[in-house]
Amino acid sequence: MTTLTEVPEAAAARETPARRRRRVDRLPYLLLLPALLIIGVLLLWPLGQVVGMSFYRLNSVRQLRGDREWPWVGLGNYTDILSDPFFLTVLRNTVLFALANVLLTMVLGTLVGLLLNRLGRRMATFVASCVMLAWATPALTGTIVWKWIFDDTSGLVTWLFNALPDGLSNTLFGRSDWTGYGWFNSPLLFFAILTLVVVWHSFPFIAVSVLAGLKSVPSELHEAARVDGASPWRVFWKITFPLLRPVFGILIVLSTIWDFKVFTQQFVLAGGTQDRPTFMLSIYSYAEAFSPPPKYGLGAAIAVILTLILLVVTGFYVRMVLRQEDES
Amino acid sequence: MKKIALNGAGLLVALFAAFPVYWMISTSLKPSSEIFSSTPQPVPAHPTLAHYREILTGNLIPGVSFLDFFLNSAIVAVSTVVLSGLVALLAATAVARFRFKLRTSFLIMLLVVQMIPLEALVIPLFLMIQRLGLYNTLPSLILTYLGFSLPFAVWMLRGFVAAVPKELEEAAAIDGASRAQTFRRVLFPLVAPGLVATSIFSFITAWNELIFALTFINDQGRYTLPVAMTFFFGRDDTNWGPVMAASTLFTLPVIIFFLLVQRRMVSGLVAGAVKG
Numbered sequence: 001m002t003t004l005t006e007v008p009e010a011a012a013a014r015e016t017p018a019r020r021r022r023r024v025d026r027l028p029y030l031l032l033l034p035a036l037l038i039i040g041v042l043l044l045w046p047l048g049q050v051v052g053m054s055f056y057r058l059n060s061v062r063q064l065r066g067d068r069e070w071p072w073v074g075l076g077n078y079t080d081i082l083s084d085p086f087f088l089t090v091l092r093n094t095v096l097f098a099l100a101n102v103l104l105t106m107v108l109g110t111l112v113g114l115l116l117n118r119l120g121r122r123m124a125t126f127v128a129s130c131v132m133l134a135w136a137t138p139a140l141t142g143t144i145v146w147k148w149i150f151d152d153t154s155g156l157v158t159w160l161f162n163a164l165p166d167g168l169s170n171t172l173f174g175r176s177d178w179t180g181y182g183w184f185n186s187p188l189l190f191f192a193i194l195t196l197v198v199v200w201h202s203f204p205f206i207a208v209s210v211l212a213g214l215k216s217v218p219s220e221l222h223e224a225a226r227v228d229g230a231s232p233w234r235v236f237w238k239i240t241f242p243l244l245r246p247v248f249g250i251l252i253v254l255s256t257i258w259d260f261k262v263f264t265q266q267f268v269l270a271g272g273t274q275d276r277p278t279f280m281l282s283i284y285s286y287a288e289a290f291s292p293p294p295k296y297g298l299g300a301a302i303a304v305i306l307t308l309i310l311l312v313v314t315g316f317y318v319r320m321v322l323r324q325e326d327e328s
Numbered sequence: 329m330k331k332i333a334l335n336g337a338g339l340l341v342a343l344f345a346a347f348p349v350y351w352m353i354s355t356s357l358k359p360s361s362e363i364f365s366s367t368p369q370p371v372p373a374h375p376t377l378a379h380y381r382e383i384l385t386g387n388l389i390p391g392v393s394f395l396d397f398f399l400n401s402a403i404v405a406v407s408t409v410v411l412s413g414l415v416a417l418l419a420a421t422a423v424a425r426f427r428f429k430l431r432t433s434f435l436i437m438l439l440v441v442q443m444i445p446l447e448a449l450v451i452p453l454f455l456m457i458q459r460l461g462l463y464n465t466l467p468s469l470i471l472t473y474l475g476f477s478l479p480f481a482v483w484m485l486r487g488f489v490a491a492v493p494k495e496l497e498e499a500a501a502i503d504g505a506s507r508a509q510t511f512r513r514v515l516f517p518l519v520a521p522g523l524v525a526t527s528i529f530s531f532i533t534a535w536n537e538l539i540f541a542l543t544f545i546n547d548q549g550r551y552t553l554p555v556a557m558t559f560f561f562g563r564d565d566t567n568w569g570p571v572m573a574a575s576t577l578f579t580l581p582v583i584i585f586f587l588l589v590q591r592r593m594v595s596g597l598v599a600g601a602v603k604g
Contacts, residue, residue, distance in 0.1 A: 027507075028426035032434065035419035035482055042475025043441050046452035053452060064458045112341050119338050130342035133349045136586035138536040140554050141575040145348040148355065148568050154364045156351070204345065208590075261445045264538045268558060282447040289451050290543060296451055303448035314443040321439060 047307070054078070054301035059294060077301035086276075094260060094280040097191060101259040104199045106252060109206020114236070116207065117214045128208070135204035143268040146197045150183040157183065184269065187277045194278075197265050202258065206251055213247040214240070246324055253317040257310055281306040352579070356380070356572035363569050379573035388560050392549050394574060397556040404466055404541075404552055405534040408473040412481050412530045413523055415474075420485035421515070425494075441479045450543055457544055468544045469552065473537060477530035484529065488522025489515070525589040532582055553578055 054077055056070045063070055081087050112131065116124050134142070149156045158178050161169065166176035175181075184190045217240070225235045241248065261282045270278060273287035281302060289299025355363055356379055358372040383394045423431055453472055462468040492515060500510045538554040545551055551559065557574060 028422040028428045028431075031418040031422035031426075034415045035478060036434075038415060038475055038478055039437070039441055042453070042471065043444055043449070043479075046449045046456065047444055049452035049455065050448055053455065061458065064455045066459065115334065115337055115341065118334055120335075123335055123338050127338040127342045130346035132587060132590060133583065134345040135590070136583040137349055137579055138532075138554075138582050140536060140538055140557065141352065141579045142348060144557070144571060144575050145352045148566075148572065149348065149351065151566075151568070154366075154368070154568070156368055159366070159368050200344070200348070257443060257445075261447050263447050267538070282445070286447070286450060286539065289454075296455075300451045303445075303451060307445055307448045310443065310445050314440060317443060318436065318439055322436070 050300045050303050053297055054304050056297045058296035077298045081301055090279045090281060090284045097280060098259040101195055101198050102255045105202045105206055105255050109203040110210050112207035113210025116211045131204045131207055134200055139264040142201055143197050143265045150193060152180050190278050194266060194269055198262055209251055213244045217243045249320050253313055256313050260310055352572050352575050355568060356576045360569050379569040383570050383574050389548050397551055397553045400550060401535060401553040404469045405531050407470045408477060408534040409527045409530045411474050412477045413527050416478060416481035416485050419482045420489045424486050424489035438479045438483050446476055450539055454543055464546045469541055472540050473534040477533045481526045481530055484526050485522055488519050492518045528585045528589045
């Protein structure tokens with residue numbers, strides 16, 4: 001079973017059986033200890049603590065440092081949040097945004113994955129390399145570039161809309177001069193652009209994973225179906241999808257988790273935490289806690305709500321991964 | 329005909345994916361007159377390094393230059409990589425080479441822990457950093473990123489350790505090598521490429537991170553690059569030339585590193601879902 005432990009006789013003979021057994025038992029735990037400590041202290045303990053903090057009224061840094069009392073409010077923070085109509089707006093934004101983004105990312109990613117599988121080798125390498133670029137770009141700089149593309153004076157999109165024939169532009173949008181148009185001012189448009197940025201950044205992962213899945217599936221099935229005259233649509237739903245179901249399951253869950261907690265892109269696109277109508281759970285929690293006046297307890301309660309939602313999704317993910325580890 | 333349609337679609341996808349990166353680099357090389365002209369130039373007509381010179385030589389705030397932020401980011405990222413690589417290697421050896429009671433529980437925990445929304449930990453970690461007296465220091469970030477990068481690093485390294493044939497270690501043991509020697513002389517050199525790949529992921533995690541760096545550092549001289557970029561650029565009336573030059577300098581190391589290891593990323597994330 002083990003190498004380092006089941007040492008051949010030459011080395012093992014020097015030790016008494018009792019000593020050997022003790023060492024066999026301890027070494028793996030010793031090796032795990034630093035990792036366990038770090039994960040425990042830096043991830044699990046804070047996770048518990050965020051729940052704890054959500055039961056207190058914490059409105060100053062001095063309370064955090066321990067210089068002042070922590071007044072217990074029980075579920076007070078939660079009732080405050082849940083009774084605030086604004087929370088419903090935030091929840092609606094979060095859920096709709098996540099749904100739209102997961103759907104678009106999955107559809108685009110899958111289509112690109114299927115496309116890469118059909119392209120010639122040279123072309124596939126070229127397209128895949130370009131797709132990789134979008135994936136590799138940090139969320140921060142990717143968002144800054146999109147912001148520049150949507151700049152209201154010299155941005156490419158503003159120029160494109162200005163280049164439309166005035167008559168057409170007027171009939172479609174009711175304006176022909178787009179210079180100075182605030183692309184980020186209406187919440188709907190803001191979310192559309194945010195979706196563009198997030199989908200641009202996340203479809204490559206789906207595409208590459210789907211491609212990897214397709215490569216592992218025997219191609220005879222597809223060919224046979226095509227020879228029999230099945231349409232591409234039918235081939236996908238009757239053959240490709242059932243074979244790749246586990247891959248799709250994990251990809252959907254991972255995308256859901258990622259899209260529920262988008263922060264960097266929104267923070268950069270909105271230029272901070274002032275644009276309340278476009279708040280989603282993660283930025284709402286952050287803004288309540290760290291924008292003056294600080295409300296750490298309230299922010300913690302929102303973070304707990306976000307975590308609970310993701311916990312359900314994570315449950316699905318772990319079950320799926322474990323099932324696949326068993327199968328392979 | 330069908331082939332043309334497929335290739336056309338491929339080109340469209342490539343354009344959509346790569347264009348923002350191209351536009352970032354292209355803008356960074358244009359003189360301001362071209363950037364702000366009413367008709368955009370697809371290619372810089374008069375390429376210039378003026379924006380790079382501006383951000384590399386000028387001070388963004390009195391006494392602090394772009395290079396200082398770059399250095400802060402590098403210190404944090406490299407420290408994270410070294411610590412996380414070391415700890416992950418030990419843990420990966422434990423789970424890949426030994427069968428013990430809590431092994432499966434540990435692996436499940438690694439999976440679950442990777443799903444914790446880190447955004448939800450800003451507040452309790454802020455509390456911890458305040459209590460430890462680490463507020464406004466770079467170690468506060470190193471510690472935080474160590475926790476974030478470790479689970480994935482262990483998960484990934486586990487595969488690399490398991491891929492080293494056990495016979496090699498057994499042979500070394502027969503030749504009388506101690507466990508420490510076997511680890512250092514046999515296992516370590518063979519796992520080193522995997523360690524490099526894992527390190528790159530930890531590096532990218534630490535290098536790109538924004539929220540915690542935004543929250544834990546108050547002193548502008550200690551800002552990491554992402555925080556500096558959101559603070560000094562991206563405001564109204566943005567001067568896009570220097571912003572794109574800074575973005576390019578920030579992005580290029582990540583893209584280069586990323587392309588070196590992206591294969592592992594897919595297999596690590598979909599963990600066994602894709603066979604092959």
